[in-house]
Amino acid sequence: MSDMEVQITDSQEPEVPAIFKKADCTVTLKFEDVVFRIKKQKGGFLGTRKNSITEERMILKGVTGVVSPGEMLAMLGPSGSGKTTLLTALGGRLGGHLGGTITYNGEPFSNSMKRNTGFVTQDDVLYPHLTVIETLVFTALLRLPNSLSREEKVMHAEAVITQLGLTCCKNSIIGGPLLRGVSGGERKRVSIGQEMLINPSLLFLDEPTSGLDSTTAQQIVSTLWELAEGGRTVVMTIHQPSSRLYYMFHKVLLLSEGNPLYFGNGVEALDYFSSIGYTNSVAMNPSDFLLDLANGVSSDNSEEDKLAVKQDLISAYKSKLADKLKAELNETSNQLSDGTRHKQFGRWCTTWGxxxxxxxxxxxxxxxxxxxxxxxxxxxxxxxxxxxxxxxxxxxxxxxxxxxxxxxxxxxxxxxxxxxxxxxxxxxxxxxxxxxxxxxxxxxxxxxxxxxxxxxxxxxxxxxxxxxxxxxxxxxxxxxxxxxxxxxxxxxxxxxxxxxxxxxxxxxxxxxxxxxxxxxxxxxxxxxxxxxxxxxxxxxxxxxxxxxxxxxxxxxxxxxxxxxxxxxxxxxxxxxxxxxxxxxxxxxxxxxxxxxxxxxxxxxxxxxxxxxxxxxxxxxx
Structure with a gap:
C-alpha cells in the first residue's frame, strides 16, 4: 500500500473527467401512495409484553410525487413529519410495513439501480484521524470495481475532490468533537464525495445543511444543483432553508404528520396556497411560511384552530393536487436507458483479499x-x-x-x-x-x-x-x-x-x-x-x-x-x-x-x- 501513499501525496491536480460532469444514465423516480406503518408495544407489567397492547402508527399517509433527471426535490416539514422515513424508503433502505409503489425508470429497486444510487446520511460518519484524500481514496478502493486499476481509482478520488472544491483541505484530517479538523461544510462535502465516487444517477441526502451557517449551506446546495444539472436526480430533506436556497429547488414536497400538503414547483407553492386562502401577510422566507402552515399556523388563527388548518390543507391537496399529480405520473416517460437495463454487476466490487x-x-x-x-x-x-x-x-x-x-x-x-x-x-x-x-x-x-x-x-x-x-x-x-x-x-x-x-x-x-x-x-x-x-x-x-x-x-x-x-x-x-x-x-x-x-x-x-x-x-x- 506504500505506492498508494505516494500517489496520494504527490499526484498532480487532475482535470475533472467527463464521467463526473455527467451521469452515466438518467433515472426518473416515481412514488405513488406511499404508506408506512410501525407497530409499537404499549403497557404491560414492568415493560414486558404480557398484557401489553400493540398499537399501529402510520408515519406516511399516501405520499405521491415524481422527480425527473436534472431536477432537485426538497422535502420540507416540521420535525416528525416523516421526511427522513420517506427519504429512506425512496433510497431502498426501509423495510417493514411499506405500502404504495416506488419505481425507478418504471422498474422496482434492483441491483442495477442500487449501483447507481448514492445515499448521504444526516450525520457525517467519518474517521477523524484520516485526511480528506485518504478518506476518499480508501472509499474508492473499496467501492469502485476491479475494471479500474488502483491508479485510476485514486485519480477518481482526486477528481471528486476537485469537483467539490476540497483541494485546499485535501491533506487536512477530518477531525472530531475533541480533534480539530476540517469545517462542518467540508465534512459534509466529503460525505457527498464518498457517494459521488460511484457517479450515481440518483442521489439522496438527509439534512445536508443541518448545523451549517447560511453561506456554507449555500455552497452545499449550489454543489448539489450543479450535480443535478449533470443529469442526476437529487432528492433531499431539509428543515428550514433560507430564501436563497428555497428558490434553487426545482420541486418541493411539504409534509405534515405524514400527510402531503403540496408537491410541485417551488416557485409556484406560494401562489397555490394563496389560491386556497392562505397568504403570508408580511414579507417572509417562503420556507418559514410553508413550515408554519405544516404546523397549522396561519396569520390570523388561534392555537385551537391548528388542527382545522391542517385538515383544510390536507383536503385542499386531495381535491386540487392529487388527481393532477397522478395524471403527471401517468404521462411521465418510464423508458429505462440501455445503460441501466442491461449493465450487469457482480456481487462485490473487489475481492476478499x-x-x-x-x-x-x-x-x-x-x-x-x-x-x-x-x-x-x-x-x-x-x-x-x-x-x-x-x-x-x-x-x-x-x-x-x-x-x-x-x-x-x-x-x-x-x-x-x-x-x-x-x-x-x-x-x-x-x-x-x-x-x-x-x-x-x-x-x-x-x-x-x-x-x-x-x-x-x-x-x-x-x-x-x-x-x-x-x-x-x-x-x-x-x-x-x-x-x-x-x-x-x-x-x-x-x-x-x-x-x-x-x-x-x-x-x-x-x-x-x-x-x-x-x-x-x-x-x-x-x-x-x-x-x-x-x-x-x-x-x-x-x-x-x-x-x-x-x-x-x-x-x-x-x-x-x-x-x-x-x-x-x-x-x-x-x-x-x-x-x-x-x-x-x-x-x-x-x-x-x-x-x-x-x-x-x-x-x-x-x-x-x-x-x-x-x-x-x-x-x-
Missing part, C-alpha cells in the same frame, strides 16, 4: 493514534515498574511469586477486555453505513479489525512482562521466560475475543462494561487463588474461566511438582504440596492450552455472528 488489505491499512492509519497513545503506554509502564518494585527479587518467597503470576492474569484480563469491549459499539455507525453501501464483506472487516488490533494487544503485554519478570525475580532461564510470555499473550488474545463478543452482543458501552466487569470478576474469583475450597455446586465456573486456565499455565511455567521450596528454618517441602498450588494443580497442561484455544475461536465466532445483524448490505456493485 483486496477488501482485507484496504481495511487493514485504513484501520492501522486511523487507530495508531489511539492504540499507541502516550496515556496507554504510560499506564502500562507505570504499573509494570510499580509491580516490579513491589515484587522486587521475590524468588525466596513462594507465596509472593504466586501472587505476581496471579496479578499477571488479573491485570491483563481486565486491561485487554476493556480495550476490546469498546471496539464494535464505537464503530457501529460506520459499520452500518458501509455495510449498507455494500462496500465489503463482514468477514473481511472482522479479520482486518482483529489482525489490526494485534500489535497493540501483544506489544504492551510483552513490554510489561520484560520489565516485571526480571525485577520480580522469576526463573531466569530463557525457556521459562518465553513460556510465561506465551501463556500471557494467549490469555490476552482470549480475553480480547471475550471483549469483542460482549461488545458485539450488547452494543451499549455502559451495559457492556458492566457485564464485562461481572464476568471477569467471577472468573477471577473462581480461578483458585482467592478461594481454594470452592463448593461443588459452583465449582463448575472454573472450567469456563479464562483466568483459571491462565493462572494454572503461569504456575506451570515457573514450577514443577517435584521441585522443593524452603518451608522452615532447615526443612524443604515439595512445591506440589504448597496449598495455593495444590488446589490448582500442576498437571493437565494440554487440557488448559486446548481450552484457551477453543475460547480464542469461540468468542470470536460469537462476536462475528452478533455483527451479522448490523447493517445488512442492501446494495452492492
Amino acid at each position: 483486496q477488501q482485507f488489505s484496504v481495511l487493514l491499512h485504513r484501520g492501522l492509519k486511523e487507530r495508531r493514534h489511539e492504540s499507541f497513545s502516550g496515556m496507554k503506554i504510560g499506564q502500562v509502564l507505570v504499573v509494570a515498574f510499580l509491580s516490579g518494585l513491589l515484587w522486587w527479587q521475590s524468588s525466596d518467597h513462594l507465596q509472593d511469586q504466586i501472587g505476581l503470576l496471579f496479578f499477571y492474569s488479573g491485570f491483563w484480563g481486565f486491561f485487554s477486555l476493556f480495550q476490546a469491549i469498546f471496539t464494535f459499539p464505537q464503530e457501529r455507525m460506520m459499520l452500518t453505513k458501509e455495510r449498507s453501501s455494500g462496500m465489503y464483506r463482514l468477514s473481511s472487516y472482522f479479520m482486518a479489525r482483529s489482525v489490526g488490533d494485534l500489535p497493540m494487544e501483544l506489544v504492551l503485554p510483552t513490554i510489561f512482562v520484560i520489565i516485571t519478570y526480571w525485577m520480580g525475580g522469576l526463573k531466569s532461564t530463557l525457556w521459562n521466560f518465553l513460556e510465561t510470555l506465551s501463556v500471557l499473550l494467549l490469555s490476552v488474545m482470549v480475553t480480547q475475543g471475550m471483549g469483542l463478543a460482549i461488545g458485539a452482543l450488547v452494543m451499549n458501552l455502559k451495559s457492556a462494561t458492566t457485564l464485562g466487569s461481572v464476568i471477569v470478576l467471577t472468573f477471577l474469583l473462581a480461578s483458585g487463588y482467592y478461594v481454594q475450597h470452592v463448593p461443588a455446586f459452583i465449582a463448575w465456573i472454573k472450567f469456563i474461566s479464562v483466568s483459571h486456565y491462565t493462572y494454572k499455565l503461569l504456575l506451570e511455567s515457573q514450577f514443577k511438582t517435584k521441585e522443593t521450596y524452603r518451608c522452615g528454618t532447615n526443612t524443604t517441602c515439595l512445591i506440589g504440596d504448597f496449598p495455593a498450588i495444590k488446589m490448582v494443580g500442576l498437571d493437565q497442561t494440554a487440557i488448559s492450552i486446548v481450552s484457551l484455544f477453543l475460547m480464542l475461536i469461540g468468542y470470536r465466532v460469537i462476536a462475528y455472528i452478533s455483527l451479522m445483524r448490523i447493517g445488512v448490505p442492501r446494495w452492492r456493485c
Whole structure:
C-alpha cells in the first residue's frame, strides 16, 4: 500500500473527467401512495409484553410525487413529519410495513439501480484521524470495481475532490468533537464525495445543511444543483432553508404528520396556497411560511384552530393536487436507458483479499493514534515498574511469586477486555453505513479489525512482562521466560475475543462494561487463588474461566511438582504440596492450552455472528 501513499501525496491536480460532469444514465423516480406503518408495544407489567397492547402508527399517509433527471426535490416539514422515513424508503433502505409503489425508470429497486444510487446520511460518519484524500481514496478502493486499476481509482478520488472544491483541505484530517479538523461544510462535502465516487444517477441526502451557517449551506446546495444539472436526480430533506436556497429547488414536497400538503414547483407553492386562502401577510422566507402552515399556523388563527388548518390543507391537496399529480405520473416517460437495463454487476466490487488489505491499512492509519497513545503506554509502564518494585527479587518467597503470576492474569484480563469491549459499539455507525453501501464483506472487516488490533494487544503485554519478570525475580532461564510470555499473550488474545463478543452482543458501552466487569470478576474469583475450597455446586465456573486456565499455565511455567521450596528454618517441602498450588494443580497442561484455544475461536465466532445483524448490505456493485 506504500505506492498508494505516494500517489496520494504527490499526484498532480487532475482535470475533472467527463464521467463526473455527467451521469452515466438518467433515472426518473416515481412514488405513488406511499404508506408506512410501525407497530409499537404499549403497557404491560414492568415493560414486558404480557398484557401489553400493540398499537399501529402510520408515519406516511399516501405520499405521491415524481422527480425527473436534472431536477432537485426538497422535502420540507416540521420535525416528525416523516421526511427522513420517506427519504429512506425512496433510497431502498426501509423495510417493514411499506405500502404504495416506488419505481425507478418504471422498474422496482434492483441491483442495477442500487449501483447507481448514492445515499448521504444526516450525520457525517467519518474517521477523524484520516485526511480528506485518504478518506476518499480508501472509499474508492473499496467501492469502485476491479475494471479500474488502483491508479485510476485514486485519480477518481482526486477528481471528486476537485469537483467539490476540497483541494485546499485535501491533506487536512477530518477531525472530531475533541480533534480539530476540517469545517462542518467540508465534512459534509466529503460525505457527498464518498457517494459521488460511484457517479450515481440518483442521489439522496438527509439534512445536508443541518448545523451549517447560511453561506456554507449555500455552497452545499449550489454543489448539489450543479450535480443535478449533470443529469442526476437529487432528492433531499431539509428543515428550514433560507430564501436563497428555497428558490434553487426545482420541486418541493411539504409534509405534515405524514400527510402531503403540496408537491410541485417551488416557485409556484406560494401562489397555490394563496389560491386556497392562505397568504403570508408580511414579507417572509417562503420556507418559514410553508413550515408554519405544516404546523397549522396561519396569520390570523388561534392555537385551537391548528388542527382545522391542517385538515383544510390536507383536503385542499386531495381535491386540487392529487388527481393532477397522478395524471403527471401517468404521462411521465418510464423508458429505462440501455445503460441501466442491461449493465450487469457482480456481487462485490473487489475481492476478499483486496477488501482485507484496504481495511487493514485504513484501520492501522486511523487507530495508531489511539492504540499507541502516550496515556496507554504510560499506564502500562507505570504499573509494570510499580509491580516490579513491589515484587522486587521475590524468588525466596513462594507465596509472593504466586501472587505476581496471579496479578499477571488479573491485570491483563481486565486491561485487554476493556480495550476490546469498546471496539464494535464505537464503530457501529460506520459499520452500518458501509455495510449498507455494500462496500465489503463482514468477514473481511472482522479479520482486518482483529489482525489490526494485534500489535497493540501483544506489544504492551510483552513490554510489561520484560520489565516485571526480571525485577520480580522469576526463573531466569530463557525457556521459562518465553513460556510465561506465551501463556500471557494467549490469555490476552482470549480475553480480547471475550471483549469483542460482549461488545458485539450488547452494543451499549455502559451495559457492556458492566457485564464485562461481572464476568471477569467471577472468573477471577473462581480461578483458585482467592478461594481454594470452592463448593461443588459452583465449582463448575472454573472450567469456563479464562483466568483459571491462565493462572494454572503461569504456575506451570515457573514450577514443577517435584521441585522443593524452603518451608522452615532447615526443612524443604515439595512445591506440589504448597496449598495455593495444590488446589490448582500442576498437571493437565494440554487440557488448559486446548481450552484457551477453543475460547480464542469461540468468542470470536460469537462476536462475528452478533455483527451479522448490523447493517445488512442492501446494495452492492
